[in-house]
Amino acid sequence: MGQKKNTSELYVKNLRVAIAEKEIVHGIDLTIKQGELHVVMGPNGSGKSTLTSALMGHPAYTVTADRISLGSKNLLELAPHARAQAGLLLAFQNPLAVPGVTVSSFLHTAYKELHPQKNSTALDFRKQLLVHAVTLKLEATYLRRSLNDGFSGGEKKKLEMLQLLVLEPKFVILDEIDTGLDVDALRLVSEGVKSLQKAGCGILLITHYQRILNYLQPDFVHILTHGQIIRQGGMELVKLIEEKGYAAVCPNF
């Protein structure tokens, strides 16, 4: 594959990630177009979370790659905030609490950093925020609470989705957004994924289970084990794993 400079692509070529000199991800290629839903599935310890953190620019990882780009922008040398400003957002598996900082003030600050040209006023932003909160059945009182502070697991995941919806990214990575959600919450979060997709967002969804895929139609499914993508396909791979486990798709499992 040659170098592409399409503005509507998240392009990853030969991504290698090491932590403390131990390589965990061994050369991954991904091309995600805007509006596409890609799913990465894999067993525990396959390198899924390492992949997501490395794409977002976590400082703990040593990353080498032929290229990581978003549109014409080379992400490889950028700090996490600059990757976000380029249009990439990551929903965390374990979102962190920031006591004393309210959800709404944090998100308005983030929005202004991500979209400085929009001159968003506190009032307009709050309206937008409320609209999205309602769709996720998050009560307005959550917006006045400290960020993730004392939130339940499910509330945190909904809040991650709220952030993605309101911050208007071009590409998102969802790191196990489905864990810890009950059926109702899972459906709401899936609706969130769909509306991101509808808005033209390219999505990389990392998951352990096929459960969330009952609500979604992925364009591509990638199977990750031992830091490598060993198979690519569509929903048929998900069904295979559901029936026969990971052993059915990866011989060394």
Added chain:
Amino acid sequence: MQQFARTFNFMNHNPQPSIQNKKDPGFSGLNPYQFGFKKPENYVFKSKKGLDKSTVEEISFHKSEPMWMREFRLKAYQIFVNKTMPMWGGDLSGIDFSNIFYYIKPTAQKANSWADLPPEIMDTYDRIGIPEAEKKYLAGVSAQYESEVVYKSIKESLQKQGVVFLDMDSGLREYPELVKEYFGTIIPAADNKFAALNSAVWSGGSFIYVPKGVKVELPLQAYFRINAANMGQFERTLIIADEDSYVHYVEGCTAPIYSTDSLHSAVVEIIVKKGARVRYTTIQNWSTNVYNLVTKRMRVSEEGVGEWVDGNLGSKLTMKYPSVYLVGRKARGEILSIAYAGKGQHQDAGGKAIHLASETSSKITSKSISKGGGRTSYRGLLHVIPSAKNVKSKVVCDALLLDRESRSDTYPTMRIQSQDVQIEHEATVSKIGDEQLFYLQSRGLTKELAEAMIVNGFIEPIARELPLEYAVEMNRLIQLQMEGSVG
């Protein structure tokens, strides 16, 4: 050159550089700032450097004080000489008592110069967005904070209510009996070496009396006290809140206070009578050459409430532990303390609650932030005497370290001599975690902005107790200091 017709000795107990107005291009040729002592021509009296008995006598003479105050000062001076330096707390070895001017009587007319201020102070004023008039006041350039219209109406309404709000020197002149009754009763000269020093050479500070049943609705702010001595090196404040009265006194400001003085040693005494409530808010940001050694104490009678809100951002070393002496049944005390220590700074701060009566309650909340090798210490005392029953107290001290070079210590002392008490103590030390920063960065915030947001969230429980404009300024200021652009 603009001349100010009012007396004002804010930071002018020592030689102040001669002054010009920055806005006036006609004076750009005057002396540039020299970071040293320079004697302006218009002071009528300045004590010699160093301290001895004759200096104390001179101070009292120049103030035309009553005999008892002169005696009080002289006795205090003797105590100061006899007392050894505290061996705990911060490093005080840099203080040279012989190299300090203890008193300067300013003339009625004085002028100051913008050009003489260090540029980083000016820069900070600009970045915080302080109005021009206030800048002059803060810098010691202006003789007053120019809000006379506002002040006049406040002053009139205070007078109608019988509230006295004066500088301490005027208080002594106009209300000698009242001052004599209370001065030095809450913090005697012998309390500690620096209280003794203040008692010997004090000048300026506030004198407030609130009559029975009077609630002062607006916070009294030092900068409304026009034509008066203000904060200085050795200011002395006395507040008397008579039964069932209420007053909130706000002292200082969040902007950096520039001073060539190397020692600031104040004493604040507050009497809260039965059923009264006093809140005293200070946010101080001395320049980083200053030793800030302050004794603050409230005596709270039956069903009274005494509250300290104390913020320490600047100085080289601060040692300050506001205290509440709960002497009457159901008296309540609360202390909120914030400290920020950057490079080369040590904030040794905290609070003391002394329960001397039954059904008394206290709460101490301390939040400290260290960065760039700065050091914060929480030092607190909780004392309950044997006869005090049904006492409640809660102490929460949280420290936040922004990097590995910084340091935080906790020195809580509990002297609980009664059985019938309910005590809670929580202490946490946290670091800004890499994961927490990464989380915020991943939403588009720079590392600096993310750190500032975590810090602002950390101090939010105290910031929300501040008057809004102070809270906003304090947050901005901490952010500025974290960028390393100040001090």
